[in-house]
Amino acid sequence: MVKKKLCLFSNRLFPFWNKAIGWRVSPKYLEQQRLRKDLLRKHCAGVNQSLFNLNNIDLNNFIVDDQHGIIYCYIPKVACTNWKRTLIALKQNEPYPDPMSFKSNMVHKFDRFRLLKHYSMPERKAKLKHYTKFLFVRDPFVRLISAYRDKMLNYDQYFYDGYIRVILQRYKTQKDVPVKFNGTKKTDVKPSFHNFVQYIVDPRTEKYAPFEPHWRQMHRLCHPCLVEYDFVGHQESLQEDAQQLLKILKLENAIKFPPSYENMTSGSSVMEWFQGVPIEDRRKLYKIYEKDFQLFGYRRPTELLDD
Structure with missing residues (x-):
């Protein structure tokens, strides 16, 4: 059954990526994608691990669209809400609805999508071989700041119970942190960005549980050394990519990706965010995210790390 489906897709989607991609994409973008994928190959050299040895939790971020032959590995805080909106729209009948018609609080529900882990091993292998696989990435420190703004300053019950109370007790040395979520919101008790960094670089954090996906390293979510992606997009050039x-x-005339709004977490503001973070913690933080910087072509922020 899977084989038959894949054959149906092959005529429509896959040949242009190999030999006839030039018909669809400008030479500039062909070269850009070549450089991005060459960088992945360079930094992945020597990795000796099979994707098929990973357990199901490692495949939580791989969304499969069988109708269009797509696998999208989503990374929180990298336009994943709008990409999920777009994929939900593509599940509807043509003409496809405006992706923005789907509310953001609805697109993250688990039952909205089929994930790669939902398929048998032979099906996974076939889809990974034949489908168009893509991901979008972002400057690791800018993504981290965005996660802080979203989940530490505007937290909900889940983030309060699992993270806020721990951070406040451990790094603000607050002994009277309210047990109830609403009590803390009323008193506006929130961890500083330095408190958040302290939590991430603390060896106890990773020892007892993997990082929460909003600040987990991008390569640990999407395994670019194990999956050969066809397209690597960047948040910094989101609309063009x-x-x-x-x-x-072959969907550019059928659907429009939602417009991006002015990013409140810009690369130019990173220095301001890190002013209150000691250089020792900055360096520890960089080591944690160093592989993301290298794999996806983001420069080492020397202005933050060097005396």
Whole structure:
């Protein structure tokens, strides 16, 4: 059954990626993608591990669209809400609805999508071989700041119970942290960005549980040394990259990727955010995210790390 389905897709989607991709994508973008994928190959050299040895939890971020032959590995805080909106829209009948018609609080429900882990091992192998696989990445420190703004300053019950109370007790040395979520919101008790960094670099954090996905390293979510991605997009060029990807998928005339709004967490503001973080903690933080910087072509932020 899977074999038959894949054959149906092959004529429509896959040949242009190998030999005829030039029909759809400009030479500039061909070269850009070549450089991004060459960088992955360079930094993945020597990795001796099979994707098929990973357990199901490692495949939680791989969304499968069988109708269009797509596998999208989503990374929180890297436009994943709008990509999920777009994939939900593509599940509807043509003409596809506006992706923005789907509310953000609805698109993250687990039953909205089929994930790679839901398929048998032979099906996974077939889809990974034949489907168009893509991900979008972001400067690791900018992504971290965005996670702090979203989950530490505007937290909900889940983040309060699991993270806020621990951070406040451990690094603000507050002994009277309210047990009830609403009590803390009323008194506006929130961890500082330095408190958040302290939590991440603390060896106890990773020892007792993997990082929460909003600040887990991107390579640990999407395994770029194990999955050979067809397209690597960057948040910094989101609209242009999204348009090129839709061209590759032959969907540019069928659906529009939602417009991006002004990013409140810009690269130029990173220095300001780190002013209150001691250089020792900055360096520890960089070591934790160093592989993301290297794999995805982001420069080492020397202005933050060097005396």
